[in-house]
Amino acid sequence: MRYLMLCLALTLGLAHPLRANEAARAVISAQLEAFLAQDVARAYSYASGFIQQKFSSPEQFGAMVRDGYPMVWAPSDVTFLDPKEIAGKLWQNVRLRDAAGAGWIVEYEMIKTDEGWRINGVRVHAAPDASV
Template identity: 50%
Template sequence: MKRIFMGVAALVLWAGTALGQANEAIEDVIGSQLQAFNDRDVTEAFSYASPMIQGIFREPQNFGMMVERGYPMVWDNSDVRFLDLREEQGMILQRVMIKDAEGVIHTLEYAMIETPNGWQINGVALVAPDLAA
């Protein structure tokens, strides 16, 4: 029984360490994409999207148009704050608080995947205000 407990404890510590190491890389990817949108460099912003997202939109311009229309707080972002990073049902999720062009604060959840090219963004969802805390 003690051996099983020690094995579980080691696995939990390893998972926490692995997620902690990924934290900086994930924040860099999201921050770089947000900066690319502010710079209106949709080709650069598109490069941080996962293969699935790139396959859906096919061209950086299509992706940029979707973000501009569907996620204006991402298109014109400021005062970015990274909140919690967690693993849920096999997915790595990073919460991010972003201020839009009008100064309104939004909370988004980025689904991240690790690929041979590093961490990439596999989706973004707006978090309802009552769930953002």
């Protein structure tokens, strides 16, 4: 009986990060889809309160992404990489290809809120190789 309880506890403990990762990926995917549809209000809804306060409106947020992060605004290819936990925060790495064909690694900082997972910021790096 103890063995069964231990196995159950380990299984549930390991499943929680997996569910968090799946939920974070769903939020990122939904935001990318919203950008592709040019639905900045919906894309803005996936940003954390910190990001929403910083840009104060969906239109300002959308303009910042469109002008500063074209690989996020209109990716031609999206591949989710392994997530990382850094200092207790979930970072989901995503490999994107922009409209010109360049490869990028976008690191999404994800935070858990009362409303679910939200995007709290991104870091962008050129992909180590051009193929995505």
